[in-house]
Amino acid sequence: MPTTTIITGSSRGLGRALALSLASPGARLGLVARESEALRDTARAARERGATVLAVAADLGEVEAAPGLAARLLEGLGSPSLLVLGASTLGAVPLAQVLDTPDEVWLRTFQVNVLGGLALARRLVPAMILAGGGTVVGVSSDAAVEAYPSWGAYGASKAALDHALRTWAAELEGTGLRLLSVDPGEMDTAMHHDALPEVDPATLQRPEAVARRLLALLATPVPSGSRITLPDWGGAA
Amino acid sequence: MNAPLTTMPAAAWPEPGRDRLLHVRADGELQALSLDALPTLLRPGDLLVLNDAATLPACLAGRVRGHLVELRLAAWGADGRVPAVLMGEGSWQDDTDLRPSPPTVEVGEVIVLAEGREARVEAVDPRSPRLVRLRLPLVGDALLAWLYRHAWPVQYRYAAGPLPLAMVQTGLAGRPWSVEMPSASRPLSWQRLLALRRFGVGLAVLTHGAGLSATGDPALDARLPLPEPYEIPAATVAAVQQARARGGRVIAAGTTVVRALEAAALRGLPPGPGTAELVIDAHHPRAVVDGLITNMHGPGESHFQLASAFVPVALLARAHQQATAWGFRAHELGDVALIGV
Numbered sequence: 338m339p340t341t342t343i344i345t346g347s348s349r350g351l352g353r354a355l356a357l358s359l360a361s362p363g364a365r366l367g368l369v370a371r372e373s374e375a376l377r378d379t380a381r382a383a384r385e386r387g388a389t390v391l392a393v394a395a396d397l398g399e400v401e402a403a404p405g406l407a408a409r410l411l412e413g414l415g416s417p418s419l420l421v422l423g424a425s426t427l428g429a430v431p432l433a434q435v436l437d438t439p440d441e442v443w444l445r446t447f448q449v450n451v452l453g454g455l456a457l458a459r460r461l462v463p464a465m466i467l468a469g470g471g472t473v474v475g476v477s478s479d480a481a482v483e484a485y486p487s488w489g490a491y492g493a494s495k496a497a498l499d500h501a502l503r504t505w506a507a508e509l510e511g512t513g514l515r516l517l518s519v520d521p522g523e524m525d526t527a528m529h530h531d532a533l534p535e536v537d538p539a540t541l542q543r544p545e546a547v548a549r550r551l552l553a554l555l556a557t558p559v560p561s562g563s564r565i566t567l568p569d570w571g572g573a574a
Numbered sequence: 575m576n577a578p579l580t581t582m583p584a585a586a587w588p589e590p591g592r593d594r595l596l597h598v599r600a601d602g603e604l605q606a607l608s609l610d611a612l613p614t615l616l617r618p619g620d621l622l623v624l625n626d627a628a629t630l631p632a633c634l635a636g637r638v639r640g641h642l643v644e645l646r647l648a649a650w651g652a653d654g655r656v657p658a659v660l661m662g663e664g665s666w667q668d669d670t671d672l673r674p675s676p677p678t679v680e681v682g683e684v685i686v687l688a689e690g691r692e693a694r695v696e697a698v699d700p701r702s703p704r705l706v707r708l709r710l711p712l713v714g715d716a717l718l719a720w721l722y723r724h725a726w727p728v729q730y731r732y733a734a735g736p737l738p739l740a741m742v743q744t745g746l747a748g749r750p751w752s753v754e755m756p757s758a759s760r761p762l763s764w765q766r767l768l769a770l771r772r773f774g775v776g777l778a779v780l781t782h783g784a785g786l787s788a789t790g791d792p793a794l795d796a797r798l799p800l801p802e803p804y805e806i807p808a809a810t811v812a813a814v815q816q817a818r819a820r821g822g823r824v825i826a827a828g829t830t831v832v833r834a835l836e837a838a839a840l841r842g843l844p845p846g847p848g849t850a851e852l853v854i855d856a857h858h859p860r861a862v863v864d865g866l867i868t869n870m871h872g873p874g875e876s877h878f879q880l881a882s883a884f885v886p887v888a889l890l891a892r893a894h895q896q897a898t899a900w901g902f903r904a905h906e907l908g909d910v911a912l913i914g915v
Binding site: 391393401402403404405407408409411412413416460463464467469508509511512 | 626628630631652714715718719722738739740743745746747748749750764768771772777778779809
């Protein structure tokens with residue numbers, strides 16, 4: 338189990354569930370999310386479980402803040418062995434078709450979902466390589482593969498993140514650094530409710546269960562550059 | 575920037591794709607190459623040691639008794655107790671040496687900084703009153719967050735414009751311990767580093783907090799570099815010992831790496847933190863480092879003096895002259911040389 342983990346988008350949903358799954362005595366967690374009571378609450382809950390927590394309030398969409406963000410995380414926690422890029426925005430809700438989505442929404446969606454995460458990862462991965470390796474996980478979506486009407490900006494941003502990680506994996510072959518994209522499937526989260534309020538939450542996966550399954554996946558030798566659809570993955574939960 | 579007179583022009587801005595490397599061999603041969611040729615100059619089994627310090631935004635606007643000052647942190651300190659240099663009013667475009675003197679401060683005095691927060695003067699250097707020891711208003715991560723909100727990186731008058739923080743980082747930047755960029759590794763792209771590793775050259779890192787290169791006070795500049803903190807991971811100590819045991823050479827990427835390794839070697843090269851206080855010059859018997867990658871430095875610069883621990887001063891001077899004729903560029907954003915191996 339990794340000892341130092343950095344999670345973006347850790348105040349809610351899968352990010353929070355991952356943080357609390359990993360929170361235990363000896364675990365070191367870097368929690369990145371926008372300034373909110375939810376971030377403070379996740380940090381508090383993780384500390385109560387014995388983890389050392391550095392909570393960093395930041396808007397990943399502000400790409401120029403990435404050098405400071407990375408420096409604070411590395412100074413406070415040292416090099417991570419696992420980095421989860423979970424921070425995502427739908428852009429605007431209700432979701433709109435390509436022709437109806439304003440430029441600002443496209444821009445903001447790509448800033449948060451692609452550029453901010455990559456800008457942070459690019460500044461953490463060197464330390465990970467020099468420390469012998471580690472794993473970077475980009476949280477993806479089936480919208481990155483399927484063409485769902487009204488999911489254009491979100492889906493395109495997730496596809497872009499997937500492809501950047503796949504290319505990066507090819508470049509870093511042999512370094513011990515593993516880059517993966519994981520589609521967690523549909524979960525009962527605030528984001529899912531924002532996107533599809535008509536869906537009955539009882540029909541969706543619990544983020545806590547998905548977090549456990551994701552960590553089980555990471556414990557297996559999935560090769561770098563893979564894109565895993567978690568609901569289809571054959572491993573034990 | 576307090577540069578000595580040299581005929582080598584400064585690189586005023588990073589030039590993407592520029593890859594010039596000067597090779598200064600111990601036998602006196604000089605060669606201009608591409609950085610991509612680095613594997614042909616090193617051998618499998620050699621070890622390249624790099625400084626992974628990120629560059630901290632170390633400059634803050636402040637006010638002392640109604641006078642505007644620029645405060646330049648001379649080192650990072652998580653406990654908020656740091657050395658700093660006070661500069662008079664001015665901007666990056668002004669020659670550091672020609673800026674008005676800052677007001678003389680006394681122990682206990684307060685400097686008002688961003689968000690109205692106050693730094694307290696805990697000590698004043700007896701030889702240069704602009705060098706002070708401060709207690710900053712915050713500690714740890716809150717201090718870093720505040721600095722990243724309000725401070726800017728040390729600027730260079732030769733630059734074509736104000737340098738944003740991202741432009742004064744190397745590709746290895748990790749913990750923010752440097753107040754100026756450890757610039758020798760700036761042109762060492764990851765493509766080049768990974769090519770070296772595939773070729774069989776080991777890569778290892780240490781963290782060394784590079785201090786200020788200019789203070790605006792000639793007497794203080796003459797004492798540079800001030801003592802600098804470093805930390806050498808156990809894995810790097812092991813890599814150095816293994817490289818030497820198998821007959822490999824240890825190459826330092828940057829003068830900071832030389833200072834850290836040679837300072838630690840005086841204590842038997844233990845892993846962990848230390849402070850580099852030694853002056854390295856032609857008389858310094860090198861214990862660990864065989865070769866150096868550094869920016870272009872001319873006679874009179876402290877880095878030139880340090881490089882003379884690797885090859886004779888006369889050869890360094892000739893190399894600088896030749897590199898100038900070959901169109902090499904000086905300073906933090908300029909070209910690099912491999913010296914001594």
